[in-house]
Amino acid sequence: MRQSRIxxxxxxxxxxxVGAICGDQQCFSAKVxxxxxxxxxxxxxxxxxxxxxxxxxxxEIDAPERRQPYGxxxxxxxxxxxxxxxxxxxxNGNDQYGRLLARLHINNRDINREMVxxxxxxxxxxxxxxxxxxxxxxxxxxGRGLWSLPSSQRMPPWEWRQRExxxxxxxxxxxxPQTVATSAFTCGAKRYCREMTSCAEARFHLQTCGLAxxxxxxxGVPCEHKLCRW
Numbered sequence: 549m550r551q552s553r554i555x556x557x558x559x560x561x562x563x564x565x566v567g568a569i570c571g572d573q574q575c576f577s578a579k580v581x582x583x584x585x586x587x588x589x590x591x592x593x594x595x596x597x598x599x600x601x602x603x604x605x606x607x608e609i610d611a612p613e614r615r616q617p618y619g620x621x622x623x624x625x626x627x628x629x630x631x632x633x634x635x636x637x638x639x640n641g642n643d644q645y646g647r648l649l650a651r652l653h654i655n656n657r658d659i660n661r662e663m664v665x666x667x668x669x670x671x672x673x674x675x676x677x678x679x680x681x682x683x684x685x686x687x688x689x690x691g692r693g694l695w696s697l698p699s700s701q702r703m704p705p706w707e708w709r710q711r712e713x714x715x716x717x718x719x720x721x722x723x724x725p726q727t728v729a730t731s732a733f734t735c736g737a738k739r740y741c742r743e744m745t746s747c748a749e750a751r752f753h754l755q756t757c758g759l760a761x762x763x764x765x766x767x768g769v770p771c772e773h774k775l776c777r778w
Contacts, residue, residue, distance in 0.1 A: 564617035568614070572599065572637050572713075574638070575636065575637065575638050575639075575641065576593065576636075576637050576686070577634060577635070577636060578591035578592060578593045578594075578602070578608075578632070578634070578635060578637050579592040579632070579634050579635075579744050580592075580630040580631055580632065580633055580652075580699055581601065581631075581680050582601075582629065582631075582646070583623055583627040583631050584623070584625050584627050584760040585611055585612075585613065585614050585619065585623045585626075585641075585720075586609075586611025586612060586619070586622030586625065586626050586663065586669050586778065587606040587609050587622075587626070587663070587667055587669060588603065588606070588609040588628060588647070589603070589604050589606070589626070589650075590602070590603055590604070591603075591604050591635075591648075591670065597603055602648050602690065603646075603647045603648065603748060604637070604639075604647060604648040604649075604650040604652075605645075605647040605648065605649055605650065606626075606650060606651070606652065606659070606660045606662075606663070606669075607639075607649045607650060607651055607672075607675070607677075608651070608660050608671065608672060608677065608678060608680060609660050609662075609663050609664055609670065609671065609672055610669060610670050610671075610673070610681075610704065610706060611623075611626070611663065611668060611669040611705065611750055612669075612694060612708075613708060613709065614770045616698055616703065616708055617694075617701040617702070617766065618668075618693070618697060618701075618702075620651065621693075621694075622668045622670070622693075622694065623670060625662060625663065625666060625668040625693070626659075626668065627667040629654075629659055629662065630652060630654070630659060633654055634656070635653060635654055635659070636651045636652070636653040637650050637651070637652060637653075638650065638651040639651070644773060655703075661683060663749055664680050664684050664687065665683045665684045665686065665687055665692075666687065666692055666693050667688070667690075667691075667692030667693020667694050667695045667696070668688035668693045669694075670684060670705065671683075671684045671704040672706070673718075674706065683770050687691050688728040702737075708757060709767075710765065710766075712766045713767040713768070713769055713772075714767055714768050717767075717768055733749050733752040733753070733756075735753070735756065735757035736757075737759060738753060739753075739759060740762070741762055741770070741771035741774045741775065742774070743745075744771060744774075744775055746775065747770075747771070747775045747776040750775050750776060751770060751776070752760060752772040753770070763767070
């Protein structure tokens with residue numbers, strides 16, 4: 549909560565950017581000083597209090613992870629567009645990891661959309677608010693970017709992350725069997741992550757009691773932002 553307030557304060561102080569399409573969103577100007585992957589950057593924001601760095605997640609899109617095929621090339625494509633550049637940023641909040649959700653613009657160019665058009669990222673179907681599927685289809689039909697890879701090497705990042713989480717969970721369970729007996733837990737008394745006292749208890753309520761809502765992304769790991777962390 550404190551981080552969100554600090555970010556909103558920085559946005560209030562920052563200078564509006566030419567070329568950023570705002571609407572109801574917060575708009576400000578920043579310099580891109582880091583590119584983590586094809587959809588994540590670090591912004592340097594200047595304001596009356598000095599300078600601060602903010603991690604930003606490009607909204608509407610999902611780029612291959614760095615360990616996926618085309619992940620490094622996706623990161624390079626974004627870096628070629630924005631690294632060291634002053635960009636207009638439009639945002640309407642943060643994601644679940646505290647990163648600013650951002651649309652980046654340079655001289656009225658929509659960088660997020662360019663990443664899809666160039667075949668460097670997928671439309672993030674789960675969170676997309678605009679219909680960029682025709683842009684993705686055009687890139688696929690033209691064999692641009694990641695669409696030039698064999699189909700066996702292409703996997704939407706959200707599916708790849710889910711597979712990786714399941715594999716990690718399987719390795720974790722194999723290496724360290726659950727030490728708390730499930731008989732210590734009972735169904736019916738608790739229903740939400742905030743009521744759980746351990747990851748073992750959360751797993752019991754997911755697997756034995758069938759509380760599917762505790763696993764929002766359906767990767768087999770319940771309460772992963774509260775209890776079941778790696």
